[in-house]
Structures are given as structure tokens and as C-alpha cells.
Amino acid sequence: MSADAQLAPLAAFVFAGLFSPGPNVVMLAASGARFGVRATVPHILGVAGGVGAIAAAAGLGVGAALAAAPWLAAGLKAIAALWILRLAWSMAAAARRPRGADAGRPMTLAEAALFQWVNPKVWAVALAAAAAGFAGGGGPAAEAARLALVFSGLNLLVCVFWTSAGGLLRRLMASERAHRRFMTALSALMAASAALIFV
Template identity: 55%
Template sequence: MSFDPLYAFVIAGLFSPGPNVILLTTSGARFGFRRTLPHVLGVAFGVGITSALTGYGIGALLLAQPALTFTLKCLAAAWILWMAWKLFRSTRGPRAQGRDRPFTFVEAVLFQWVNPKIWAIAMAASSGYAIGLPPAQEALRLGTAFSGINLFVCLFWTFAGSLLAVLMTRPLWWRGFMSVMALALAASAVMVFL
């Protein structure tokens, strides 16, 4: 049995910084590893669904409908900018205060539907690494590859964030970290349109 090059592509695509990586690292730092686990599981599940849909040809439909694609890009950019603003305003301290909380499982799943990085990677994978299976089998192949690999990617970044919280004992360092993460998230909103 040979190694499927799809896996290497998915690892490289999902491990690199993007909205999920930024949000999970920040959530791990703010709320801790355990409290961020529903967010982690929601991302892995949502990424699996999104990538499976591209195996059914949804990605091609989006590319064929420029108005729909532009609308989804605007929604994605607005949501990402809103999250970046919330993140920027949360520089009060390393631990969550008041009504702050990590993403729920459902919120994390729903975010994948407007996450431009996931759609781009999934569409590239479905067009560049398809192996000629019927659509249902191709969707299952993509969904399980993305979901399984992304689970480990999400666990890594969440754990890294929880370790960063231990290192950032000074309020100035914490504010700097949160500001950089908020700016990186805002920059990913601009990338939606490129």
C-alpha cells in the first residue's frame, strides 16, 4: 500500500496559520486546554463536512456562481473581523473574565462554513488529489482525511496556546500576545478576497 499524497497536502495546508490556528491557540491560552476541547472537536468535525462537500462538487458550484462566492466572502470577512475585534478587546488578562467563553462545538462547526482557508484547501485537494472514485466515496475520503488530520493539528495548537499562557506572566506580554493574535486574525479577513 502506497502513501496517499493527499495526506501530505492536508497536513501542510491545515498546520499553517489561518483563522482556526489563531483562534485555537488563543483559546488554549485564554481558557486552557480542557475548556477548548469542544472548539477543537467542532473544528475537526466542521472541516470534515466542508471538505466532504467539495468531493460532491459543491466547491465547483461556488466557483461557477461568482455572486454567491462574493456574498460568502463578505460574510466570512465580517465574521472574522468581528472575532478579531472581540479578541483585541479581551486583553484584560490571561484568564477569561465575565462572560467570555471558548467557542462551543456548534459554533466551531458553523465557522468552517465561512472559513475561506478551509474552502480553499478543500477545493484544491478535491481537484488536485482526486483519485477517480464515485462522488460519495471521494467525499468520504476527503472528509475523513481532513477531519482526522485536523484533529491532531487542532490539539497541537491548543496545547501550544495553553503553554504560552504559562509563559506570559506579565500583563504587558499578555496584551502584546493578544494584540498580535487579533491583528493576525484581522489580516486573515483581508486574505478572503485574494
């Protein structure tokens, strides 16, 4: 099958995998609600770029290296779980403060991009896409670039959607109590996603 014919099923697979709730979705919705969409733009761009880099790595065969070194995969999972729990704690702490007293800040572009390297959901989707027969028949570098473009482009749309949803909720949550409950619920979802890493 040609590369063009494979693009639609690849795009559908990637979109479904990245749109569903996971650490990025929760963090972006929370950032949109806490800081607004404009302030979250570097976070959005970092996620999209980082996800593209992971997809390229998967296309170049990093999955085989991880399978050959289970200790490395286990270490990445442990780091991811600790990082996610730290982020969940930060969100829970923000929920206890009045909105005007929130001393936090959005993730930077570099922080968001680096987080993708320990984000188990992104790795799972990227490795599955690389192994699912969506290849367009090019060489390894061409396929890696193709995966990177599809992942980054679609993830940019996903990131904008979830950040905008958080920004809309920011405007709708007039009371401090509603804001606190929303942020507490997001922090609980974030903490729960850490446990899913080991499933």
C-alpha cells in the first residue's frame, strides 16, 4: 500500500491514541484553567515537539532497544511515575490556594518536551504506530520523519483543544470552590495515571 493510502489509518490511530485522557491532556487542561491559553502556548509547543521526537525515535527502532533492555524500560517507568506524582502534588497544592495567590507557572517549552521522554502513554502510542504496519515504504529516516510530522501535527491540534477546554472552564468557574474542586479532581486523575504506567 502506498504512503498516501497509509496516511489516513495512521492519522486516525495517532489521533485516537493522543486525544484520550493521559498526563498531557490533564496537564494542559489544568494549565489552561490555572494560567489561561496564551500563557500555556510554550507548554503546547513543547508537547507537540516532544511527541514528534518520540515518534521519530520509535520509527528508528528504539522500541527494539527497550525490549532488549528491560531494566531501562523499568527505570523509565519509575522516573515517569515519580514525575507524574510530583506534578499531581503541585496541582493539588495549587487547588488549596486562592486563584490570585497561585504562585505556580506554566511548563516551559523545554520542560514539556523533556517530559515526553518519560511519558508512557506517548511511548505506547508511538511504538504501536511504528510496529502496526503503517509504514509508507521509505527508508528508516524517511519513516521516522513521517511519523514525527503526523504525531506533531495531530498532537498540536489535541493540545490546543484541551488547553482551550481548560481556558473555557477558567471563565466558567466563577467561584473559588468550583475552581478548587476542578483542580483537585485533575490532580487526582494525574496521580491515578501514574499507577497505570505499571499495568
